[in-house]
Amino acid sequence: MVKAVNTRSADQELVKGPVDKAMEVLEALVLPGGPHRLGEIARRTGLTKPTVHRHLRTMTEYGFAEPAEGGRYRAGPRLLGLAAAALNDSRAIELIRPVLADLRSRTGHVAFYAVRHAGDAVYLEQSEPAREYRVSTRPGHSTPLHACGVGLAMLSALPPEETEAVLGVPELEARTPQAPTDPAALRAVLARAALCGYAVDDEYDEPDVRSVAAPVVDARGQVVGAIGISGLTFTLDPESTQVYGPMVRAAARTVSTELGARTPALGAVRTEGRGQRS
Structure with missing residues (x-):
């Protein structure tokens, strides 16, 4: 407000x-x-x-x-x-740029990378195709974790106590009428994301815009960010998310592996706490 x-x-x-x-x-x-x-x-x-x-x-x-x-x-x-120097000195950003460019090229949608700051997802890098439509998110833009694909992806892979701390905030903001704000509904969204390895933002952050995102983890298995794609709902429909979801998940896994993460084999799901499938 x-x-x-x-x-x-x-x-x-x-x-x-x-x-x-x-x-x-x-x-x-x-x-x-x-x-x-x-x-x-x-x-x-x-x-x-x-x-x-x-x-x-x-x-x-x-x-x-x-x-x-x-x-x-x-x-x-x-x-x-200073901002440019900090980003250029970031190993994660160095690894992510070509991955985002490849993801954008293969899907035709804007691809981006975000990190977590407290209860928000902060967008750091973006690769955007040449088209008339432009997404509202730009590097430096922040959105509540529960209200966007990259945020949901990160929440789905965080330790349960950290996720609950975010969901326990009184009166979670609803950025659109479709956005879930009830903790039980959000837990169901996160459970699906943990099971398949990617989260879907179904017009939660912006009307008529859908996104798919997957978490990036480091060598310690800690969430360091999330990779996602975004597009208008008539181009990124529910069927398309099932096609692009695994592609986004694979892109996130590529960066995680480069950061030293020991990602599980394809189809494996962590059984302790909330995990992700590669």
Whole structure:
């Protein structure tokens, strides 16, 4: 929910330190739809306009933000450079890029990679075919884990206690009328995903959009992210998900193996806790 501007008192703001506030401003600065006005950033963060302006001024001095037309602000060159350097230094991203390109080529759908941050899936990399339709997700975009294919894929392979911590949040957000928010219904979705090795987002995150995703694990068997594809429901219909699901699962397994994971043989299902079939 968007927070109101300037409704937070100075005493309330003191509860958060300067670094906390700066991180909130930075996160709002890079949200889709930018460049963003100062007032818009204030609404999203709940901070006062003077506080937001002070942080933006400092970020501009250090190259993390830069002014744009109409009094707006966008990510600065130093921030973009650091983000690019971090992604290029990531072994997972290095392995994932060609896998995503191959998956996009073979399916004709946008392919992407996301990681988990607390209760959200954060998209880091994307390979998109040349077509008129463009998905709303972009690198840096985040979606609640329970409301998207990559999030469900990660939840299906997490230890049960971690999954329950996510499902136990009061009033899970329903991004579309089709999105399940009842914990029992979500557990059934996750059980199916664990059984077949991939999760299906059936218009949970965006109307008329379906996605298929599978978890990526490392050498310790821990979930590090998920690979998925997404498309309009009339091109990625339920029958297609049964064809593309194993392809996405195989792509995720390829990256997992490169990261040192000992993935089970085809058709094998882990019996302890929630597992995945390769």
